[in-house]
Amino acid sequence: MLGMRSSSARRSRDEAEKPFWISYADLMTALMILFLVVMSVALLAVTKTVTEREQVEQAHREDIEKMFARFEQVAGEERFAGISIDRSRSVIDFGSRAQFPFARSTLTIEQEKLLRDFVPAILKITDDDLGRRVLKEIVVDGFTDRTGTYLANLDLSLQRSQRVLCALFATPTPSETPMTLDELKQVRGLFVVGGYSFNAAKDTDEKSRRVEMRLQFLGVNEMRKPTEVLEPGNFGTCALGR
Template identity: 40%
Template sequence: MFGVQTPARRRSRDDGEKPFWISFSDLMTALMVLFLVALSVALLAVTKQVSEAEREEKQRTEQISALMREIRRMASQFDGVSVIGTTIDFGPRGRFEREGQNTLSEPQRALLRQFSPLLIEQLRTTEAGKNWFKRATVEGYASRSGKYLFNLNLSLERSERVLCELLRDPGHDEAALSFADRTLVATRFFVGGASFNSLRATADDSRRIEIKLEFKSRQERKDDAAPTEPAADDGALQQALDPKERCPLTDR
């Protein structure tokens, strides 16, 4: 009357587990692929950053080298003036005639009036000047004669004397620097006092003036390009360019 019931076939333990293990294996494979893709992208990004940094550094080096070659060419037109690295050495023509003296002779003043506009034009208009020029430090030197503090002050005065000459009131003097050149001097030229820390073979050669050019690093250029708070006023610049301003040094 009743059919014979066949007992249900029990699923094998392996049949139940196989799909799980296959899915887990696929998942691990997918994760490994994602990891390799992410690693490749990260490596490409790092490589790109390194390549960009190398490109910028190469561009910086080439532009500065081109600027210094032009400055050396300019200096060669003036007897006694030479360029060593990024330092402009006026040689015998920049030598102070007497110990303890901070004044420039008329030929020395004429040399500054002739050479400085050419230099400043390069710093103001070339790619290296616009992109990388940081500052120019006018270094005054003294011989070992005299006391240390006296020589230190004398070095500062000799450096300041050069800036006084560059920033002097143009008046009706056609040889004076232009307003644009004087603005660059007032904002980018600084006084340095090296005293007798860089002596030459003789005391006469030690009493000299040099202009050292400094250039920005890539990071410094990026920092300068970042937006900053505007200056409260340009009073300091106006004072430096005030035609009534007189050099505070006394001749001695």
Template identity: 40%
Template sequence: MLGIKAPKRRGGREDGEKPFWISFSDLMTALMVLFLVAMAVALMAVTQGLQQIKKESQERDKTIANCVSDVDALTKLDAFKGVTVHGHSIDFGKLVQFQDKEHKFEKPDDERFVRKFVPRVLDVARSDKCDKWLKRIVVEGFASKTGDYLFNLNLSYQRSQRVLCALLNTQQPDSLSAADRALIQTLFLAGGSSFNTASSGAAQMRRVEIKLEFRDLGSAKEPPPDIPLDPGLRCPNDR
């Protein structure tokens, strides 16, 4: 009789479908590579950000320097000889001075000089190189080093305010245009400095300076305030 052949047993299907598991060392290597890639991307982003900030800062400084240079060029004109620019400050020197212990101009020509010079500064302020970064212009008055501190502090403020009165006065033949007076109202501030200053000499303490202040990098330019134009008929210091 022919024997009956028994079928061969096949291995279980699970023998050929064993799950795949990555080794611990390979897992650590992959994580390290992922970490290095992430760090490289982060460092690249930070480096590019710093380079952009540096570039913008250099462009700002260059623009401001050109603005101040244009103001300094005004002092080279024969009509404005005696005015000096140091840093961001415009010093009128002996061309604009005040009476001793008073906030009135020493001579009528001093007031007329203010109305002659400041409009030229406003022209520079309107230029793109200045308008982009210019924040405000401060008129700073000075007072004597000797005497009562509070009296001199108030006097220095009144002297700076007197300059603004001269600029906004509409009762003079050489009055400024409405456009210039409107810009002064939105851009200028009155400041004061008593004897806590490095300047020396009695004459130097009866003067004023105009200081240009510029916005910091990253700060937004504020819209000009809506201030009604002063008719310029009276000055508070005349009271």
């Protein structure tokens, strides 16, 4: 009787404990499933965010390529023969058509006329939604040959880049179509100058004495700074003289 009572009591105790362990196991299983669901949702959200960002970046790169194609189309016109677009450096290369005399920053009349003809053509392709979405500014970079000191050439390179801007705002010859006030305001807001001394000299001194226009593009979701705060038509006169 005692043995039967002991066995019966132990069996009752085991049966009483089973619901607790079954419930605990179910709870842990449910928590694990919940954890996996939460992690899956979080991973999906992160993946979606990364994918969306990549899509935006890809669209931005494609817009830049479209902008390059526009510049190449303009540079390919017969009147601009010798001008090319270097996509790898984001540069408008004028070749021999924008080279300078030794130790000077002067341009010929023909070179100035070329600039006053070329710049309005590129302004037309930048003054729309695509242009404003990707193009930040155009840097006019002046360069020198290796002759002379670093600081002297740095000053000369800056004068050469400044000379380009002076040519754009100079009084055109009678045979030219003058740039409009709106075009001149676009130049003032979009163009900046830079100088490289002889840091980027080419294989000959003649080729080194040049200017280039470097295209600076906006980053993804970056906006071009507004220029409305500038005084309208207050362009001044060139400080370099002739």
